[in-house]
Amino acid sequence: MSDERTFFNEMLDEAGAPRPCYARLAKWLDDKPANFLSRKSKDAETIFRRLGITFAVYGAEEATERLIPFDPIPRIISAAEWRRLSAGIDQRVRALNAFLHDIYHRQEIIRAGRIPANLILQNEAFLPEMAGFTPARKVYSHIIGTDLVRVSENEFYVLEDNTRTPSGVSYMMENRETMIRLFPELFQTHHVASVDQYPENLLQTLESVAPDPSKSNQTIVVLTPGIYNSAYFEHAFLADSMGVELVEGRDLFVDAGHVYMRTTREPRQVDVIYRRIDDAFLDPLTFNPDSMLGVPGLFDAYRAGNVTICNAPGTGIADDKAIYAYVPDIIEFYTGQKPILNNVPTWNCSRPDDLAYVLDNLEDIVVKEVHGSGGYGMLIGPTASKREIAEFRKILETNPGNYIAQPTLALSACPTHVASGVAPRHVDLRPFVLIGDQVRITPGGLTRVALKKGSLVVNSSQGGGTKDTWVLED
Amino acid sequence: MLGRTASSLFWLSRYFERAQNLTRLLEVAYRGAIMSHTGQEHGTHWTFALANSGTEAGYKEKYDELTMRQVTSYMIFSKDNPSSIRSCLELGRNNARAVRTGITAELWEAINTTWIEFAETNPQSVTQDKLPDFLAWINQRAHLFRGALLNTILRDDGYFFSQMGNFVERADNTARILNTQCWSLLPDNDIVDDGAMERYQWSAILRALSGRRSYRFAYPNSRLKAFNIAEFLILRTEMPRSLAHCYDWIAETAEDLAQFYGSREPSLDLAADLSRELTEKQMHEIYQQGLHEFLTDFIGKNNQFAHQLCEDYNFS
Numbered sequence: 001m002s003d004e005r006t007f008f009n010e011m012l013d014e015a016g017a018p019r020p021c022y023a024r025l026a027k028w029l030d031d032k033p034a035n036f037l038s039r040k041s042k043d044a045e046t047i048f049r050r051l052g053i054t055f056a057v058y059g060a061e062e063a064t065e066r067l068i069p070f071d072p073i074p075r076i077i078s079a080a081e082w083r084r085l086s087a088g089i090d091q092r093v094r095a096l097n098a099f100l101h102d103i104y105h106r107q108e109i110i111r112a113g114r115i116p117a118n119l120i121l122q123n124e125a126f127l128p129e130m131a132g133f134t135p136a137r138k139v140y141s142h143i144i145g146t147d148l149v150r151v152s153e154n155e156f157y158v159l160e161d162n163t164r165t166p167s168g169v170s171y172m173m174e175n176r177e178t179m180i181r182l183f184p185e186l187f188q189t190h191h192v193a194s195v196d197q198y199p200e201n202l203l204q205t206l207e208s209v210a211p212d213p214s215k216s217n218q219t220i221v222v223l224t225p226g227i228y229n230s231a232y233f234e235h236a237f238l239a240d241s242m243g244v245e246l247v248e249g250r251d252l253f254v255d256a257g258h259v260y261m262r263t264t265r266e267p268r269q270v271d272v273i274y275r276r277i278d279d280a281f282l283d284p285l286t287f288n289p290d291s292m293l294g295v296p297g298l299f300d301a302y303r304a305g306n307v308t309i310c311n312a313p314g315t316g317i318a319d320d321k322a323i324y325a326y327v328p329d330i331i332e333f334y335t336g337q338k339p340i341l342n343n344v345p346t347w348n349c350s351r352p353d354d355l356a357y358v359l360d361n362l363e364d365i366v367v368k369e370v371h372g373s374g375g376y377g378m379l380i381g382p383t384a385s386k387r388e389i390a391e392f393r394k395i396l397e398t399n400p401g402n403y404i405a406q407p408t409l410a411l412s413a414c415p416t417h418v419a420s421g422v423a424p425r426h427v428d429l430r431p432f433v434l435i436g437d438q439v440r441i442t443p444g445g446l447t448r449v450a451l452k453k454g455s456l457v458v459n460s461s462q463g464g465g466t467k468d469t470w471v472l473e474d
Numbered sequence: 475m476l477g478r479t480a481s482s483l484f485w486l487s488r489y490f491e492r493a494q495n496l497t498r499l500l501e502v503a504y505r506g507a508i509m510s511h512t513g514q515e516h517g518t519h520w521t522f523a524l525a526n527s528g529t530e531a532g533y534k535e536k537y538d539e540l541t542m543r544q545v546t547s548y549m550i551f552s553k554d555n556p557s558s559i560r561s562c563l564e565l566g567r568n569n570a571r572a573v574r575t576g577i578t579a580e581l582w583e584a585i586n587t588t589w590i591e592f593a594e595t596n597p598q599s600v601t602q603d604k605l606p607d608f609l610a611w612i613n614q615r616a617h618l619f620r621g622a623l624l625n626t627i628l629r630d631d632g633y634f635f636s637q638m639g640n641f642v643e644r645a646d647n648t649a650r651i652l653n654t655q656c657w658s659l660l661p662d663n664d665i666v667d668d669g670a671m672e673r674y675q676w677s678a679i680l681r682a683l684s685g686r687r688s689y690r691f692a693y694p695n696s697r698l699k700a701f702n703i704a705e706f707l708i709l710r711t712e713m714p715r716s717l718a719h720c721y722d723w724i725a726e727t728a729e730d731l732a733q734f735y736g737s738r739e740p741s742l743d744l745a746a747d748l749s750r751e752l753t754e755k756q757m758h759e760i761y762q763q764g765l766h767e768f769l770t771d772f773i774g775k776n777n778q779f780a781h782q783l784c785e786d787y788n789f790s
Contacts (some may be wrong), residue, residue, distance in 0.1 A: 051579075052571070052586045227571045236574035246575045250790060251476050262477045264631060264787040265735055 008152050008412035009424055010075060021078040021472055024189050029073070029415070029422065037072055037417040040182050044070050047181065053174050055230045055460060069465035070175060072182060075414045075427060075447040079474045082193075085148070085156060085431065086441045088340035091331060093144050093433050096163060096318045098334035100140035103317065104130045114329050123323075124371070125316030127279060129286060133303055136209040137436065140312040143202070143274070144433045145169070145446075148341070150412040157344045157409065159428065161319040161327070164311060165276050168446040168466075169198060169432050170237040175468040176444070191473040193443035198432065199241035202274075205436035206242075209308050210271045219268055220244045221261065223252070223275040225293045235276050249277070254297030259307045272308045273298075279313045321370040321404050322348060344409065350401040358405040359396065362389050367396065367405045380456065382408055411456055414467065416449055426450045428458050429469065443471035477788030479576050480635045482569040484789065486577075486585075487623070487639035489566035493559050494616035495647040497609045499523040500549060502682045504605055506674070507542060520545040522678065526651045529557050546605060551597040559612060563589050578626040581619070588615040634731045635787070638724060642780050645720035646773060648683055652707055653769040655679050661701045661761060676703050683707060683715045704765065705757040717772060718752040724779075725749035739786035744779045748772075 011022040018026035045067065048054075054065040077085070102108050103120055110117045120126050145166025147159040176195050180187060203220065210218045224235035226248050239246035251261050252270065260267035275282065281291040286299035301307050317323060323330075325346040331339045347354035349367075358365065362381050369377035379392040396403055413424035431445035447467040448458035458464040499522070506519035517540040524530040524545060532555055537544045552558045567589040570582060592612070600608045620640075627633050652659065658675040676698045680686040689706055690696040692713065711718045728742040760768045783789070 049590055050583050050587050052574075052582065227568060232571070236571070240575040244575075245476055245479075247476060248478070251478050262788050262790070264475050264477055264480045264635075265737075 007410040007424075007426070008150055010150075010412050010414040010427070011424075021076045025074070025076065025186070028186065028189075034421070037422070040072050041070070041417060044072060044178050044182060047178055048174070051174070052233060053170070054233055068171065068460045069451060069463075070178065071416050071449055071451075071465050071467045072179070073415050073417055073422065074179060074186075074468045074470045075429070076190075076470045076472060077429075079472055082443060082471045084340065086443075088156070088158075089146050089431060089433055089441055090439050091335060091337065091340050092146065092158065092161070092327070093141070093435055093439060095331040095334045096144075096161060096327070097138070097140055097435060099330045100312070100315060100318050101134070101138050102334070104140075104314065105132065105134070109330070109333055112333065114333055115323070115326050119322055119326075120317060123317055123320055125279075125314070125320045127314035127317075129299065129303075130312070130314040135312050136211065136213070136308055139209055139435050141315040141318060142205055142209060142310040142312075142435050144435065145430045146433060148429045148431070149409055149427075150429070151410050152412075155342065157342045158327070159344060160321075160324070162430070163315045163319040164278070166430070166432070167231045167234055168430055169442075170234040171466050172432065172442070172444060172446045172469065173198060173237070173241075175446075175466060179468045190470065193471040193473050195442050195444045198442045199238065201434050201440045201442070202238065203242045203244075205434040205440065206272045206274055206308075206310060208437035209310065211305055211308055212271075215271070218271045219261075220272045220274065221247045221252075221270055223247055223249070223273050223277060225249075225277050225281070229276075231276065238274070249281075249291075249293045249295050252295045252298070254295060254301050257301050257304045257306050259295065259298060259301050270307060272310060274310045279316065282309070282313060321368060322350070325404070344406045347405040349396065349403040349405060354405075355396075355400045358403075359393060362393060364408065365405050366408050367392065367403050370402050370404060380408065408456065411450075414447070414449065416451070416465075416467075418451070418453075423453070425453070426456050426458065427467070444469045475576070475631050478790045479573050480631065480787050481784065481789035482573040483576060483632050483636045484639035484783075486566050486569040486573070487636040488643040489562040489569065490585075490616050490619045491640050491643040492557070492647070493562035493566070494613055495644075496527055496549060496557070496559050496562070497613045497616070498682050498684065499526050499651075500546065501606065501609050501613075502678045503545070504542070504609075505681070506678065522654075523549060525654050526682065527557055528650065529555055532557075542602060542605075546600070547597055550600070550608075560592065563592050573632075576632050578622070580626045581622040584615070584618045584622040588612075588619070629730075631731065631734055634727050634734065637727045638780075638783060641720040641724045641727075642776060644715060645717055645724075645776050648707060648715050648717055648720070649769050649773045649776065651679060651682055652704070653766060653773070656765045656769060659700045659704045659765060661699075661704075672700075673698055676700070679703065679707070685713060685715060688713060701757060701761075704760070708760065709752060709755060709757060711753075718749075721745065721749040721752050739782075741779060741782035741786045744775070744782055748775055748779065 011018055011026060013019055048067050048070060054067055099109065109115050110120065141163040143166060145162040145168060147162060148156050149159055150156050172195055206220050207213065207218050221244055222235055222239040224232060224246055226232065236246055245261065247261055253260055253262065259270045261270055277293050280288040281293040283294045283296060283299040284291045285296045302309050324343065325348055328339045328343050331337065347358050349355045349358055358367065365381050367379040379388065381389065411426040411428065414427045415422050416425035427447050427449045429445050429447050432442050434440040447469045448460070449465045449467055450456055450458045451463060451465050503519040503523035520540045520542065521530065524533050527549060529549060533545065533548050536548065548555055548558065550559045553560060555561060567585055570577060570585045574582060623636060655675060658672055677686060680689055680703065685706065689703065692706055692710060693702050706713055707716050709718050710716050711722050713719055724745045728745040732738045732742050
């Protein structure tokens with residue numbers, strides 16, 4: 001579809017000449033023999049496979065672990081572009097944290113009539129158990145991955161805020177490692193901002209929100225559902241690079257309001273838990289009673305202020321797709337400023353007028369499930385068949401409140417290595433933000449690329465790939 | 475260290491040791507099966523491999539006859555056989571994955587690459603003529619695993635637990651092989667006819683325990699004798715697969731662990747007792763007690779030690 005539309009080409013301008021930040025890369029690409037990138041791609045695959053940089057696909061029996069395809073051509077962002085993006089992200093994540101504090105306390109934003117009460121109070125992602133509780137430094141969402149897309153030279157849109165447990169930071173780091181191994185010469189000719197500091201920054205962030213930040217030797221752990229989780233590699237990577245224990249629920253227990261881990265010797269008290277399991281599974285006594293992944297009594301220990309959970313339970317309300325449409329209001333309400341980054345215009349199908357518009361224009365828009373993720377349960381109008389549209393129409397009419405809709409955006413495209421050589425493919429961008437004693441944004445992020453020609457679906461679970469993302473220094 | 479981490483390191487080493495032991499059993503069986511002059515029925519060689527790996531019962535449930543193809547497929551590639559090489563490599567890798575944070579990149583790469591290459595091997599492609607090379611490859615990968623472990627991991631509790639796993643498994647393997655073959659190791663079991671049968675049995679045992687050449691160095695007159703072979707594999711500490719050597723190593727590791735944690739647990743005393751027993755014993759005493767009884771008793775004590783270790787250090 002987008003082939004008939006004009007889309008922004010990250011590397012080339014309208015005249016077909018390389019943009020300044022891509023000039024060196026474009027020349028380098030031109031100078032290479034035809035099979036050069038294919039060879040390098042194979043090398044990269046070997047590296048990834050040996051290191052076990054994989055993700056698991058649920059339901060796929062044999063190949064339970066897959067590699068995410070890695071594209072060897074980097075995506076480049078200029079220093080000036082990055083300054084603007086990071087200012088926008090900074091503004092956004094501060095506002096979202098202020099919003100979380102507010103809705104779990106005085107709910108000024110509801111009283112001010114800026115957001116309908118039922119959208120929050122009746123939302124599954126809103127946890128009444130969090131009401132009145134203030135986490136350390138008033139930070140709720142410490143680790144955020146903001147999904148951005150670009151549609152023109154100066155237009156970036158935020159697609160999603162991912163304030164719960166954003167994945168992909170390990171790919172950002174391993175992609176960089178791999179690029180340095182494959183193309184050391186490129187790093188000599190480009191001043192690429194380093195992403196190496198991420199684990200250190202993450203550790204600083206987690207330490208800064210400990211129940212007693214002055215205590216030396218904080219015990220910090222990463223809590224994983226286990227080796228069968230799709231992001232297990234990332235969990236192990238993070239624990240490893242911070243030098244902290246990677247624990248499962250069964251390794252932890254609560255005694256007299258404190259959390260401990262079972263070691264080969266005496267139990268050790270835990271101060272901060274970077275959890276990579278969902279709210280509902282955290283504590284079978286407070287949430288889902290069937291959870292085998294969580295720790296009985298954890299939530300009480302948390303509310304007693306004896307342990308910090310990152311991200312806080314209940315942060316999902318801030319990246320709920322129904323709330324998304326209100327983020328510009330949220331930013332204005334809490335910061336008094338205009339949003340720096342745009343939202344994608346969004347129709348909320350629970351509103352009759354919006355629903356009517358959506359039903360009339362299904363062929364042209366994208367409809368998403370409010371609680372869906374990973375590209376499941378959605379309709380991409382322009383590429384859907386008549387039958388798919390008809391079926392989706394019925395679903396939508398039965399349960400409109402479960403859906404939002406957005407126009408299809410002309411996502412920018414980045415040169416990508418494909419079977420026939422190098423061709424533009426659509427990309428998005430997920431920079432990673434840490435919020436603790438300060439806001440830290442790692443220069444770079446994860447660029448996801450739709451490997452199929454014309455496709456706008458960049459999700460790894462739907463066959464998308466990733467690229468190294470370079471922020472150039474002035 | 476988490477109890478679960480200790481457990482994973484212990485089992486990781488056990489599984490790799492077990493995979494390597496299985497390759498050797500299969501090598502011996504293969505060798506016997508292709509040599510017609512040993513005067514044995516074809517099937518006995520494969521029974522040797524199945525019996526010594528403790529998989530005979532499982533095999534018989536699945537197959538009616540003994541053929542090379544079926545035995546190798548069951549012992550190497552079967553997913554239903556919890557003691558197949560495949561299961562060992564997969565379980566080993568899963569344990570390694572669970573403790574990615576506790577092992578080095580070199581060790582992880584050795585384990586992961588082994589598993590990937592093994593999983594990519596089509597069992598049909600491992601035909602009779604390719605079997606020795608394939609087994610040799612697994613054997614080499616197990617050496618690589620151990621080399622990467624010894625050369626890169628920190629000498630702390632994680633290392634101690636991995637060593638315990640390695641040597642508990644090895645001691646168990648040696649004791650089981652000796653036990654299933656113990657009739658041929660009785661010194662009063664005089665050589666029948668020309669003795670080809672005994673010599674074949676003895677050399678199979680030595681091969682299965684990588685001890686054929688070392689035996690010749692350890693016993694200068696170098697003749698294969700039941701008494702010497704039993705002594706070599708039970709009491710000689712310089713033989714790295716002997717029971718005495720395994721418990722030498724375990725007892726030393728136990729001392730290191732006690733020092734590391736600054737406290738002594740019951741399992742460490744069990745290890746010291748068993749090690750002392752093996753040091754003080756003479757071979758003729760063992761024969762007096764009964765070789766089979768001695769080995770059965772040892773297998774039980776070895777197991778008991780492993781159980782106590784799990785309990786003392788909160789393995790889960």
